[in-house]
Amino acid sequence: MGFEYEKIKNWPIPEGHQNYSANDCILYALSVGAGAGDPAADLNLIYEKKLDVLPTMAVTMASQGTMWVADPKTGIDLSKLLHGEQYLTIHKPLPSEATVKSRSYVQEIYDKGVEKGSVMMLAREISDADSGELLATCTSAVFLRGNGGCGGPASGQPVPQPIPERAPDVVIDSISREEQAALYRLTGDTNPLHIDPKFAAMGGFPKPILHGLCTYGFAARAVISAVCDGDPARLRKFNLRFASPVFPGETLRTEIWNEGDGKAAFRTFVVERELLVLNNGYAEFDPA
Known part of the structure; x- marks a missing residue:
């Protein structure tokens, strides 16, 4: 249909x-x-x-x-x-x-x-x-990507958060482990792309990739540490765009800009490949 x-x-x-x-x-x-x-x-x-x-x-x-x-x-x-x-x-x-x-x-x-x-x-x-x-x-x-021409509105989609054109205020490196995807699957996302090498190969990947929402959680931990003094209860909004997949075991480097008034921008790279994986990050939080 x-x-x-x-x-x-x-x-x-x-x-x-x-x-x-x-x-x-x-x-x-x-x-x-x-x-x-x-x-x-x-x-x-x-x-x-x-x-x-x-x-x-x-x-x-x-x-x-x-x-x-x-x-x-x-x-x-x-x-x-x-x-x-x-x-x-x-x-x-x-x-x-x-x-x-x-x-x-x-x-x-x-x-x-x-x-x-x-x-x-x-x-x-x-x-x-x-x-x-x-x-x-x-x-x-x-x-x-395969369902265009459906008749919905052509405009009105949320605009991605721009990244400031200055050096970040805080940079945090986080270690992902080789078994990170196997562990994240236990939260409910059992897509075989993240555990089965044969299935990952069918998708064009050399090995299983990390869940995008796992990388999302890594970035949230970094932002909470940087602008919320480590208190998760202060975070109010957390938005981003997925840019590239991550492989378990890679190091995630999150760059964070404190924009004042309880707002922050951020993005995340894989250190080993110098690759942007999360972009246009935007967070709101309760100021101290």
């Missing part, structure tokens, strides 16, 4: 549910590099006695409805689908244990033409299942 703007814009995405505990929060922190090299430096993220939750854990929560795009009835060409950008708004710091539910919906589909494809903005609102209180909103920009 063909890809139709109105049909996809109003697709009934199933509600998601998840129970999580302090152990899940610690697992997520470990999966995005917390504790590597110096566990004491990240004690607040990996020790249950006084546990802070990384806000980017929200992107893994109650995501059961995300695979609706694989339904053949959507007409989405999965071979040309690309997760291009990720946005996160934290409405309230995540508790260390809770039952949460999610409501997912297509915000908009921007039509770039038959040759260029479309950009689908897919949102997921995560709420406390008991109180109904909204905790976080995760929004993904999904490039549908």
Whole structure:
């Protein structure tokens, strides 16, 4: 079946549910590099006695409805689908244990033409299942390179955050481990691209690549360290564009610019290949 703007814009995405505990929060922190090299430096993220939750854990929560795009009835060409950008708004710091539910919906589909494809903005609102209180909103920009000409609006897509034309205020290097992707899979993303060498080769990669959202978590840890004095509860927004894949074991260098008024810009490189992997990063945080 063909890809139709109105049909996809109003697709009934199933509600998601998840129970999580302090152990899940610690697992997520470990999966995005917390504790590597110096566990004491990240004690607040990996020790249950006084546990802070990384806000980017929200992107893994109650995501059961995300695979609706694989339904053949959507007409989405999965071979040309690309997760291009990720946005996160934290409405309230995540508790260390809770039952949460999610409501997912297509915000908009921007039509770039038959040759260029479309950009689908897919949102997921995560709420406390008991109180109904909204905790976080995760929004993904999904490039549908094989689904252009659908009739959606041609303009209005969010504009990427520009990177300042000056030296960064802070530069933080983070170690990823050879088993990083295998560990991150335990948070719920079991795509074989990140574990199976044969599957990775089919995608044109010499070995399995790191999840983009794992690299996203690495960058968040760096930004929280640089502008939030290591306090995850101060982070309010965390947006970026994915530029290139990362291989487990590579060193991630995040450059951060404190723009004042609780705003920061950032980008991330792989040191070994001198390659930009995350770009147009934008964060908002509670000033000290």
